Every structure is written in C-alpha cells, then in structure tokens.
Amino acid sequence: MAYLSDIEIAQATPMKHITEIAKVAGVDAKYMEQYGNYKAKVDYALLKDSPRKDGKLILVTAITPTPAGEGKTTTTIGLSDGLKKIGKNVVVALREPSLGPVFGIKGGAAGGGYAQVVPMEDINLHFTGDFHAIGAANNLLAAMLDNHIYQGNELNIDPRRITWHRCVDMNDRQLRFVTDGLGGRVNGVPREDAYDITVASEIMAVFCLSSSISDLKARLSRIVVAYTYDEKPVTAGDLNAVGAMAALLKDALKPNLVQTLEGTPAFVHGGPFANIAHGCNSVIATKMAMKLGDYAVTEAGFGADLGAEKFLDIKCRMAGLTPSAVVVVATVRALKMHGGTPKTELGTENLETLEKGIPNLLRHVSNIKNVYKLPCVVAVNRFPTDTDAEIELVIAKCRELGVNVVLSTVWAEGGKGGMALAEEVVRLCEQPNDFSFSYEDDLSIADKIKAVVTRVYGGEDVNITPAAQKQIDQLTALGYDKLPVCIAKTQYSFSDDPTKLGAPEGFTVTVRNVKVSAGAGFIVVLTGDIMTMPGLPKVPAAEKIDVDDNGKISGLF
Numbered sequence: 001m002a003y004l005s006d007i008e009i010a011q012a013t014p015m016k017h018i019t020e021i022a023k024v025a026g027v028d029a030k031y032m033e034q035y036g037n038y039k040a041k042v043d044y045a046l047l048k049d050s051p052r053k054d055g056k057l058i059l060v061t062a063i064t065p066t067p068a069g070e071g072k073t074t075t076t077i078g079l080s081d082g083l084k085k086i087g088k089n090v091v092v093a094l095r096e097p098s099l100g101p102v103f104g105i106k107g108g109a110a111g112g113g114y115a116q117v118v119p120m121e122d123i124n125l126h127f128t129g130d131f132h133a134i135g136a137a138n139n140l141l142a143a144m145l146d147n148h149i150y151q152g153n154e155l156n157i158d159p160r161r162i163t164w165h166r167c168v169d170m171n172d173r174q175l176r177f178v179t180d181g182l183g184g185r186v187n188g189v190p191r192e193d194a195y196d197i198t199v200a201s202e203i204m205a206v207f208c209l210s211s212s213i214s215d216l217k218a219r220l221s222r223i224v225v226a227y228t229y230d231e232k233p234v235t236a237g238d239l240n241a242v243g244a245m246a247a248l249l250k251d252a253l254k255p256n257l258v259q260t261l262e263g264t265p266a267f268v269h270g271g272p273f274a275n276i277a278h279g280c281n282s283v284i285a286t287k288m289a290m291k292l293g294d295y296a297v298t299e300a301g302f303g304a305d306l307g308a309e310k311f312l313d314i315k316c317r318m319a320g321l322t323p324s325a326v327v328v329v330a331t332v333r334a335l336k337m338h339g340g341t342p343k344t345e346l347g348t349e350n351l352e353t354l355e356k357g358i359p360n361l362l363r364h365v366s367n368i369k370n371v372y373k374l375p376c377v378v379a380v381n382r383f384p385t386d387t388d389a390e391i392e393l394v395i396a397k398c399r400e401l402g403v404n405v406v407l408s409t410v411w412a413e414g415g416k417g418g419m420a421l422a423e424e425v426v427r428l429c430e431q432p433n434d435f436s437f438s439y440e441d442d443l444s445i446a447d448k449i450k451a452v453v454t455r456v457y458g459g460e461d462v463n464i465t466p467a468a469q470k471q472i473d474q475l476t477a478l479g480y481d482k483l484p485v486c487i488a489k490t491q492y493s494f495s496d497d498p499t500k501l502g503a504p505e506g507f508t509v510t511v512r513n514v515k516v517s518a519g520a521g522f523i524v525v526l527t528g529d530i531m532t533m534p535g536l537p538k539v540p541a542a543e544k545i546d547v548d549d550n551g552k553i554s555g556l557f
Contacts, residue, residue: 006112006557010120013261021257025091025265025292026052033254035128038119041254042267044212044284047291054290055089056324056429060299060379061308061368063361064501065491067343068333071112071381071411075329075418076299078115078410079379079425081262082418083295088426090264091293092117093285095271095301096131096256097124098199100171100534102556103542110268112557113411115418117258117266121553130269131169131198133252137220137245138201142166144241145225146181149189155238156228159191163515164225165532169198173535197273200532205277205520207249208270209318211284216253217246223519233478235518255285262415265292274301275488275530277520278310283319295429302491304328304364309456312372313437314484314522322435325428326368326376327421329408330361332386332394338502347385354390358397359503363458363494365403371455373436375428378405379421441482445472445514448485449525453509457494463510471514480516480523489527496527 004012018040022032033041060076073094080092094117097109102124110120117123126132142164149157168175175195181188198204202223210216221237228234236242255269267289270282279301280286289296300307308326316322332354333346339357341350361378368376378398380391395405406424409417439451446464453459464472475481492498495507513526536542544555 006116007120007554009114010116010118010261011552013118015118016259016263018257018259021259021263021265024263025257027257027292038258039122039128040257041128041251042257042288043254044288047284047287050291052291054287055294055296057286057290057321058295058297058325058327058425058429059308059311059323060297060327060329061304061311061364062302062329063334063364064303064305064338064493066334066337068331068337068346070329070331070334072299072329073109074112074115074411075327075379075381075408076297077111077117077260077266078408078414078418079327079421080264080266080297081115081260081415082410082422083297083425084262084264085415085419086422086426088422089294091267091289091296092260092264093267093269093281093289093296093298095281095299096127096268098131098197098271099125099169100197100199103536103545104171104534104540105537114261114414115410116261117268118261119258121556123258123268124556127268128256130252130256133248134201134203134207135167135169135198137248138167138198138203140245140248141223141225141236141239141241144239146188148239155234156230157226157234158229159189161227162191162225163227165194165196167196167198167201171197171534171536173533176533194533196532197534199271200273200276202277202517202519203245204270204272205517207253208272208278208280208282209315209520210253211287211319213246213250213253216249217242219519219521220245224516231474233518253284255282255288273532274307274310275491276486276524276526276532277517278314278486278522279307280311280315283315286321287319295426304367305456305494306489306491308368309438309452310486313439313452314486317437317484318521322433323374324433325425326374327379327425328361328364328368328376329379329381330394331381331383332390333383335361335394349387349390351389351393354393357502358394360494360501361394362397362401363503365398365401367456369401369403371436371438373434375431375433376403377421377424377428378403379408380405381411382407382409441484445476445481445485445523449487449511452485452487457509458503458505459495459507459509460505461508463508465510465512468511468514475514475516475523480518483516484522485525486517486522487525487527488530
C-alpha cells in the first residue's frame with residue numbers, strides 16, 4: 001500500500017476560511033488581522049477584554065528521543081482533534097518551525113499523517129514573518145552594540161567580553177566562528193564573533209515568555225550583551241535599543257491562528273531552542289488557547305526531562321500556569337532502542353529489549369506524578385509492527401505506577417484515533433492536583449542544578465568545573481541567583497552522555513559553563529557542547545523541495 005506524504009495529505013484536505021475558524025474559537029473580527037485566507041494574527045488585547053474563565057491546560061511531552069521517533073506534535077494535534085470529536089471546546093497551541101531544520105535533516109514540523117496543522121507549507125516556511133522580525137531585532141541590537149564601541153565606547157565595553165551574537169534562521173556551520181570589522185578603521189572594530197540560529201537567540205526566549213508589550217520591553221532592556229573592562233554587565237537598555245527592538249516585534253507578538261486538518265483552532269507561535277532556552281510556544285498563545293477553549297493542549301520540546309521540566313519549572317513559574325493533566329508519548333520502537341535493539345531490527349517483536357527500555361518511560365512518568373504531582377497518562381503511538389504482547393507489557397508496567405496507557409492511532413486516523421486518549425485526558429483533568437516545582441526560587445544556583453539532576457534526571461551528583469563555579473559566583477554577586485535554571489544537555493539521555501540510554505543510574509552531570517539570559521529570566525547551565533548554529537547534512541532536505549508553475553510546493557516532508 002502506497003502512503004501519501006504529509007504534504008500530499010495536507011494539500012488534499014480542503015481548509016476552512018480563517019474567519020470560520022475564528023468563529024469556532026470565539027474570536028471577534030475586531031481582534032483579527034488576516035494574512036490571506038487561512039492565517040490570521042489575533043490581538044493580545046483579547047486576553048484582557050474577554051470575560052471567559054480560563055480552560056484546562058494539558059501538556060504533551062515524551063520519552064527520551066531516539067532516531068525511531070515518538071510523534072509528539074502529531075499526538076498533540078491528534079489529541080486536540082480527538083477532544084473535538086467527543087464534543088469538547090478545544091484549542092491547540094504549538095511552536096513555529098525554524099527554517100534551519102526544515103531545509104536540513106528534520107523536514108517539516110507541523111505534525112504528520114492525518115494529524116497536522118495547515119497550511120503546512122506556510123507554517124514551515126515564512127509563515128507570518130515572526131522569525132524574521134525576531135532576527136531583525138536581534139541584529140539591530142548587535143549593530144547598535146558594535147556601533148557604540150566604534151563611536152567612542154562611552155560605556156567602557158570590553159570587546160573581548162561581548163556575549164551577543166548575530167543570528168540567521170538557517171543551518172550554516174560556516175557562520176559558527178567569524179572575524180568581522182575588518183578593512184580599516186572606517187569599517188568597524190575588528191573582533192572575533194559568531195552567529196546563532198534565530199531560534200537560539202535570547203530575543204526568541206524573551207518573545208515567548210512576554211505577556212504584553214510592556215513586559216516585552218522590560219525583558220528586552222535586561223538582556224546582557226557584554227561586560228565592561230571592570231566586569232559590569234552592559235544591557236540592551238544601556239544601549240537605548242529597546243524601543244526600536246519592540247517596534248520591530250509588536251506585530252510578531254500577536255499569536256498566529258491556523259487550523260488542524262479537522263478544523264480545530266490552533267495557535268502556532270514562537271519556537272525557542274529546547275536546550276539553551278525553554279523550548280515551548282509563547283505564553284501569550286498558551287493563555288489565548290486557555291481563554292478561548294475549555295481545553296487547551298500544548299507541547300514541550302524533546303523528552304520530559306528537558307521539555308516538560310522547562311515548561312513546568314520555567315514557563316509555568318513565570319506565567320502562573322497550572323496544568324490539569326500531562327500526556328507522555330512513547331512508542332514501542334523507541335523503547336526497544338532504549339533497551340538495545342538496533343534501528344534495523346525494530347520491526348521484529350523483542351520483549352526482552354522492550355522490558356530493558358521501559359524504565360526510561362517509567363522514570364518520565366514517575367517524575368510527572370511524584371516530582372511535579374500532576375495526573376498523567378501514557379499515549380503509545382502505535383505502529384503496524386507493534387505486537388499485542390509488546391503493547392500488553394507496556395500497559396502492565398505502567399499500571400504498576402498507577403498510570404493508564406492509551407493507544408493512539410492519530411497518524412493514520414486523525415481525531416478518531418485520538419478519541420480514547422481524549423476521554424482519559426478529560427477524566428484526568430477533573431482530578432485534583434498538587435502541582436509543585438522541582439525546586440524553589442530561594443535555592444542557590446548550584447542547589448537548583450543539583451535538584452534537577454537528582455530529582456528529574458535520576459543522577460547522583462553534579463560536578464561543577466572551576467570555570468563554571470567562577471561564573472556562578474559572579475552571577476550570584478550580580479543578584480541573578482534567584483532566577484530558575486535552564487539546563488542545556490543532550491536530549492538523547494537522562495544523563496549528559498548521549499550513549500547512556502534507558503534509565504541510567506549513579507551518574508554525575510558535569511557543568512562546564514553558566515551564563516545568564518537576564519531578559520528571558522533564567523540561568524543557562526551548559527553541561528556539554530551545545531550547538532547554537534547547526535549545519536546541513538550531506539544531503540539536505542532542501543535538495544528535495546521544489547515549487548511548480550502554479551506555486552504548489554512539493555518535497556516538504
């Protein structure tokens with residue numbers, strides 16, 4: 001049987017006009033700014049104008065990622081369509097894809113199969129220009145910083161202590177390390193520099209955590225861009241860059257309204273890195289989904305140890321959000337990989353490796369239930385090669401933790417395949433929860449890191465290098481120690497070693513670098529070499545993408 005590609009499914013499904021979707025969502029025309037027939041921005045004034053009580057917030061997260069894939073976004077969309085199918089008023093909130101991965105390895109990021117948000121070509125490409133605006137604001141700040149030094153350096157900035165990079169939303173390894181300002185005195189001040197991909201810019205994290213224009217401006221003003229010769233931080237506010245940056249971002253800050261293949265309203269807005277930032281869509285989009293829907297479904301990046309931890313410990317803490325239920329997505333294939341099955345043999349039943357891999361799922365589930373005190377369900381994204389015996393083993397092991405397992409077939413069946421999951425999520429949302437963070441604000445930076453490593457990762461201890469300890473001491477002296485921590489580590493393991501699959505124990509996490517994202521409002525803790533500018537693979541996805549004379553795009557996932 002020949003399967004249609006994601007883009008072929010999306011293009012074969014008729015879309016409703018965005019004004020129809022707005023009516024379903026309860027968005028009055030006065031709050032709408034249309035971008036063609038199928039996309040619109042919604043004015044954030046709706047949040048303060050609407051008398052509606054906030055709906056229940058559902059977080060979708062996943063086990064530790066493997067090359068076998070988990071289908072987290074697909075499940076998030078399919079669950080939303082499933083909730084709609086059982087008669088619930090639901091709105092979904094997702095991240096915007098970055099152009100870099102679209103043209104690199106990953107391809108599109110708008111769900112898959114019959115659980116997608118559309119128009120998928122627009123969402124995966126320029127969409128409404130949000131990322132371009134973020135890149136422009138980032139690079140304006142970089143230009144004003146270097147111009148300040150060139151024009152006399154009144155702030156006494158040490159050019160060797162500049163921490164602000166330019167950005168571009170493309171995978172381009174050539175730009176990881178550059179030397180600029182060459183060509184004589186009139187062409188700038190020569191120095192070593194670097195580019196990040198736009199989604200790794202602190203502006204993206206600031207943008208996604210801001211609750212209003214005034215909050216955006218306050219956060220932008222706090223961004224640390226450099227240090228002076230006498231070790232004092234220099235901010236975007238010191239450079240008088242904030243007003244102009246906010247002017248570039250004012251329209252981008254409005255969430256983008258689109259639809260699922262089944263006509264469920266969807267906000268797709270913002271997309272910070274899930275390592276050096278918090279990896280969730282914007283606070284404004286999440287709050288808008290909660291204001292308009294009785295149920296708001298959203299997702300966090302990577303596995304629950306990274307994405308859900310940051311969603312709960314950073315985003316919920318800052319925005320005052322309390323989730324009503326959490327879905328942990330797993331596949332039998334991925335769990336077998338965690339147990340040692342090679343990728344080439346995932347289609348064959350193997351209860352032994354599955355049993356070895358299941359502890360990865362159980363640790364994530366235990367964290368949600370016992371650390372964060374939230375109701376939880378496991379969604380097994382079923383593949384045709386999964387056997388009944390394998391599924392029964394997963395169900396039995398989760399039952400021991402008091403957690404239900406629901407089979408999800410949303411990739412093949414859309415909302416119909418998510419109805420059973422939707423019923424369980426509705427049941428969980430009615431249960432009381434005692435939501436807790438994994439650490440409190442008043443702990444020291446080192447103690448916060450240790451709390452995450454021991455309570456969430458399952459590690460034994462933290463090894464802070466002398467260089468990182470010096471940075472912690474400096475940040476504490478500057479008063480940044482009360483901020484939450486955003487730990488950047490490999491997504492492929494609970495530990496900082498990507499080869500340690502499953503649920504490793506007794507490990508120590510090494511902290512190599514600690515820096516502040518003062519605008520976003522968190523401390524970034526680097527535990528390894530985290531790439532902020534990816535490269536393209538030998539055969540990039542871009543080589544397969546094309547457009548015909550009628551403007552129809554092909555090859556996009």
